[in-house]
Amino acid sequence: MTSRTRRGAVGLAAALAAAAAVLVSAPAYGGPAADAGWSAAPAPGGGSRPSAGGRAYFYLEGRPGSVLEDTVAVANPGDRPRTVELRGADAYNTHAGAFAVRETGRSTGVGAWVALASTKVKVPPRTRAEVPFTVTVPPDAVPGDHPGAVVVTGGGRESGVRIHLRVTGPTLSALSVEDVSVAATGSGAEIHYALVNRGNAALSPRIAVRADGLFGGEVLQRGARALPVELLPGQRVRLTEKWPGAPWLDSVRVTLTATAAGGAHGSATASYTAFPWAAAGFLLLGGGLAAAAAGGTYVRRRRRRASRASGAEQAGAGARDGDGAGADDGGHEAGCERTLADTGSGAAR
Known part of the structure; x- marks a missing residue:
């Protein structure tokens, strides 16, 4: 009909x-x-x-x-x-x-x-x-x-x-991916994003997800799959992708690619740095202990250097005291001899 x-x-x-x-x-x-x-x-x-x-x-x-x-x-x-x-x-x-x-x-x-x-x-x-x-x-x-x-x-x-x-009339299929962000969760991470129908035809979008890590190349690869939503012209929807097993220590770049019939295509990326607080606390604690150990070593070395310098100064002072006493005694004996000579007591003998 x-x-x-x-x-x-x-x-x-x-x-x-x-x-x-x-x-x-x-x-x-x-x-x-x-x-x-x-x-x-x-x-x-x-x-x-x-x-x-x-x-x-x-x-x-x-x-x-x-x-x-x-x-x-x-x-x-x-x-x-x-x-x-x-x-x-x-x-x-x-x-x-x-x-x-x-x-x-x-x-x-x-x-x-x-x-x-x-x-x-x-x-x-x-x-x-x-x-x-x-x-x-x-x-x-x-x-x-x-x-x-x-x-x-x-x-x-x-x-x-x-x-x-x-x-009826000319139609345009256009799709964009916007506002991509990644947040850590207790079991991994969540990827949040928005899809927007920029054309004038209803769309049944598909989404593909990829993440590339700093240390190990590709860490996530999900092929395009249909989403449970029909996106009407001008409509914007917020969606979330669960990511269990996300890296706990890495810097990754997440890319979302959306496609739909009629040639609609959109893509967007977001950066995500996984750095757990437990690891941060461990590193801070380890750094604090290392700094304390280095400080203790520095103090001990300063004390040993100060102790050696003090001993050397005392030894030098003792040597100077012995040389002065000998000179004084000799002068005293010479003075006595001159006194005796002056009195003539030595000549009587």
């Missing part, structure tokens, strides 16, 4: 007029059923890619200025009526692969392009209500993928059915 496309304001008015009444089908569940709430999903058939086995989301495709149609089904398996409200909303994909509604208070994308046949529906017990809606693609819409959703609220809970809208 091909996509039903209508153009212009006349086509939109006709589509809304045809969808003005909410269709309530015959009971979808036979026999009594417990009050299990309600569920929302694309109605069987319709859209650009209908499936006999049911559709997980709406897929619509058309040129700028076109009007696309589809139908959302709200099933009530319970035993009492349910009243739900419906609205269009912008959406995005989470890093876990699920989509989430972008609650900005005002739709600027697909949410503003959605027009529902009814925004409030009362669904009888054990029946299914089908609510037609249209998506009017603006004439100046950018080609590529545009995310949106039909959001259903009721009974204290909310559920969204994703709209995958592709506006």
